[in-house]
Amino acid sequence: MAPAADPTSSPPIPTANGDLQPFFVLHKAASRKPAAKTRRRIDLSPPKNSDGSASAEGCNDNNTRFETFRFLWSNTESIIKDVLKNLNANVFDEIDKWVYASFDLIRACRTLELTSATCNYPILNNALIGAVGASSQIFTALLSTKNIEFVDDISTFAELGAHLRSTGCFVANLTSLDFCAKNGVGGSLKSLLRQFLMVGIDAPEMSILASWYTERETNDKPLVVIIDDVERCSGSVLNDFIVMLREWVVKIPIILILGVATTADVLRNILCSSACLYLSVCEFNLGTPAERMDAIIEAVLLKSCQSFNIGKHASNFLRNYFLKHDGTLTLFVKALKGFDGDNSLLKEPVIKRALELPSLQRYCQTRGNCIDWTYALSELKRLHQLWSSIVMCLYEVGRYRKIALLDLYCEMLNSGAPDLNLVAKDHMTSVNNHHSHGCTQDKGYVVWAFQILRDLPTMELHKLLDRWEMLTRGIAEIHEKVKELQSLTTLEENHSRRDLREESKKPTSRTYRNDRTNKITINEKVVSFLQSVFREYIHPIENIPLHEIIFFDNVDYLQTALIGDPRRRIQADLLESRKLLKCSCCSKSPGVLIPSMHDTSIMYTLAQEHGDLINVHEWFHSFKAIVSGVHSQAKKRSRMSPSPKKRKDSNIPQSRSDASIQAEFCRAVTELQITGLLRMPSKRRPDYVQRVAFGV
Amino acid sequence: MEPSDVEEEEFGFSRNYFLAKELCSSGKKSARKVSDINLVDEQELREAYAKLEFKHEKEINDLVNSYKKLYTEWVYMLRCGFGLLMYGFGSKKALIEDFASTALTDYSVVVINGYLQSINLKQVTVTIAELLWDQLKTQRKLENHPKNQQSFHTQSMDDLISFLDGPHLEDGECYVCAVLNNIDGPGLRDSESQQYLARLAACSHILMVASIDNVNAPLLWNKKMVHTEFNWYWHHVPTYAPYKVEGIFFPLILAHSGSAQSVKTASIVLQSLTPNAQNVFKVVADHQLAHPDAEGMPFNNLYTLCRERFLVSSQITLNAHLTEFKDHELVKTRRNSDGEDCLFIPLTSEALQKLVLEITQ
Helix, strand or coil: CCCCCCHCCCCCCCCCHHCCCCEEEEEEECCCCCCCCCCCCCCCCCCCCCCHEEEEEHHHHHHHHHHHHHHHHHHHHHHHHHHHHHHHHHHHHHHHHHHHHHHHHHHHHHHCHHHHHHHCCCCCCHHHHHHHHHHEEEEEEECCCCCCCCCHHHHHHHHHHHHHHHHCCEEEEEHHHHHCCHHHHHHHHHHHHHHCCCCCCCCHHHHHHHHHHCCCCCCCCCCEECCHHHHHHHHHHHHHHHHHHHHHCCCCCEEEEEEEECCCCCHHHCHHHHHHHHHEEEECCCCCCHHHCCCCCHHHHCCCCCCCCCCHHHHHHHHHHHHHHCCCCCHHHHHHHHHHHCCCHHHHHHHHHHHHHHHHHHEECCCCEEHHHHHHHHHHHHHHHHHHHHHHHHHHHHHHHHCCCHHHHHHHHCCCCCCHHHHHHHHHHHCCCCCCCCCHHHHHHHHHHHHHHHHHHHHHHHHCCCCCCCCCCHHEEEEHHHHHHHHHHHHHHHHHHHHHHHHHHHCHHHHHHHHHHHHHHHHHHHHHHHHHHHHHHHCCCCHHCCHHHHECCCCCHHHHHCCCCCHHHHHHHHHCCHHHHCCHHHCCCCCCCCCCCHHHHHHHHHHHHCCCEEEEEHHHHHHHHHHCCCCCCHHHCCCCCCHHCCCCCCCCCCCHHHHHHHHHHHHHHHHHHCCEEEECCCCCCCCCCCCCCCCC | CCCCHHHHHHHHHHHHHHHHHHHHHCCCCCCCHHHCCCCCCCHHHHHHHCCCCCCCCHHHHHHHHHHHHHHHHHHHHHHCCCCCEECCCCCEEEHHHHHHHHHHCCCCCEECCCCCCCHHHHHHHHHHHHHHHHHHHHHHCCCCCCHHHHHHCCCCCHHHHHHHHCCCCCCCCCCCEEEEEEECCHHHHHHHHHHHHHHHCCCCCCEEECCCCCCCCHHHHHHHHHHHHHHHEECCCCCCCCCCCCCCCCCCCHCCHHHHHHHHHHHHHHHHHHHHHHHHHHHHHHHHHHHCCCCEEEHHHHHHHHHHEEEEEECCHHHHHHHHHCCCCCCCEEECCCCEEEEEECCHHHHHHHHHHCCCC
């Protein structure tokens, strides 16, 4: 009665040799072409471009493309790495200092207990605990990542490990996988030993580590164990691990660094109270994901002009995806890699393609197709630099209201349209309602930034101009003016300070008013400067020559390649098979099921008309009615699938045997089962299959 | 994607679900049985199944053919450090194996059939390590790897992975490509296998090309695996080719569900047992036919009855018979309202009558 599940009774379907082997070697690298084709191949006509020269050229192109990619990506990657490193540098240094301070404490205790520490067994029996005192605790750093997506922090912890190694610690990086309940504490100890001793050990013991450590000539280095996501560890295993380490803590100076995504309370939740007492905890904080995102955008998209940029659609898509779905920096970085890999520039011969770009036409000289390349390229660089630095200046203003650079970047790409209404709009608001804080949604960020500038106190304005001065260095067009404004504010500040001093001596209301108007004029000057550069340099990216190449904007491509959407796409494949197959027979009658369609496609379309349970009997009969083109039987069940069966114009002969129709039905059900869209009948409901997906 | 679209999409999804639920509960539930279909004999069905042709052979070939021009692009993406993940309806086995044998000739290729239950990832890894070893040996770059190839079998998975994850030498890349049909296959669905696959995919000497068929396959991976280890680059390549080998171990829906089928298998099992065992089964069957509404036959009653008829001499022998029945799913136990363990046969009354008739003959 049990379904015969053993493969031996399976139907004799002709299969190729390797199909039923779990794995096999298709070919080896050395034999460039597989000599004997034992494998089933698709019956395909040879590719049209089969002459040697063409393929060699293609190969060459591909290699150039790959080299370009390698160059671009290694560039971008190192920029990202540096940015993250700089962001974390302070925390890492703090941790480093703390590690050595803790190590000194342990050592102080070690010398105290030297006699007992040299023997080769755990020394902390109960009598000794009191004597050793504080040292019976394990020094533990809680590194708060403030990020529930631990995937972003993997590299951070690897970097931390490298940093500590460079300052002379022994470091082991463990993950939650090493603390799973299945392998128990033995598993974690095994990977710990593996990392410290560099060899695999079958029977892990702490004494192996102890003897390894004491055998070293200079055993004056701390052993640091980093566990990057404590929340995911199995509590009991971690508990055992800590208890075990603590027994050895004087003999082996182990220091723990635990990555925590939520709060410090987490230890109390996953460890039992006695284990918590063994830990002497010190907390450290990493930057938030938003800070990291801003830093990466600044470094990769705005400051470096060597790489590619993302256009408005792509940036919008990524922003939405970052905020609403994925939330990981890793995806963003992967997307950047995707751009570097898939750029139109890399795909086709550059010159040929570039000539056709509309953005270059302006730079075409009158005689023929000769393009002033140097001019176009330098113009590209200049405009892009200007654009970036103004975005950065705006971002500096936005820092007062915690604006994310990603949002700003997207908005600048979007709003840099020729309608400079923004500036005009700002004028309106400034006249009508000077003190209201503009809301970002309505008038756009820029108008809002102008408002902030107007309300900024002189001191802050001065600081802001200092930062602008740094940002605009090397950009002659803006730098001079910024410097001018800067000197103006310095003057003003001194002036006001003197005023203030005088004011304190003889308080009058007049000076206050005077001061206020002065301040307004200075702020107004800065605002009008920003407005003028904004008007002049924030052009839509379409005005930048070669923007088609440097701004990647192929959202559809990006979306399908990075995220994939099997749930929707596979269903769509089934429901719209004729679109993809492009057959002449089925395309004639769109929206109607006809016998010549793909069986599984017919079945899935029929399944759409059922509820979450499908009666197999009815489903079979509607299927049979369609494939055999018979309509008399089906009429009674027209409730199930009304329209399709009315058609009788199929030319399929009616001599289809029951067996073949039933076999087709079985095959279609199996295929739907493979795609996971269907659950098979259970013992409880032997006559129904269950639908799993609802709606495309 | 605009935020409103996303919301609309989510709303649409839940609406569809509830509509489907409603359709099921409001409409009169159809009581038609699978057995009412005029089913052909299983043997005949299997023969027909084996002989099935597939429609649109030409169009499918054209479609698969059209992916050929993407091969160079795929190789390029592999070299860039992405893993290729093929999805879309239809068997992609032939497609990716063709891709591997025409476009990946520079690398050794191992094909792994994830649709089979019997995959041993350790063996796969050993094979990959051996291939890499050969490759490195031919390039004479093994001065710093004194290990002997024979020892791969005795090495632990961690050692193998760290060998495969070794640094690349400056003069040229050295890869082994793992082509994985159905990475979401039944034998690979546990998280341990997926973790190992992810670690393999992340190795510096391994390129991975995989296919998925299940719509929920991405649930197998966490973000770490997807973004940093597999580093998938998705390709939507529907082929509509029949799942010939992939579906080979799936039971045919019309072959096992009919009661005729279960009666037949049950009688085959019973006929291979001793007459005493058959009679014990008959006692349970008679009781069930006499009390169709009861939960089943309490164990003690069965024992008394069987002793009276000299079918068993002790509880141990009865238990031996029952174990045999349970192993073949001829008999199951459940509790009745008094908390007694009851034995019942998971068959309908008609089927049971048929079965009793068959074994008495």
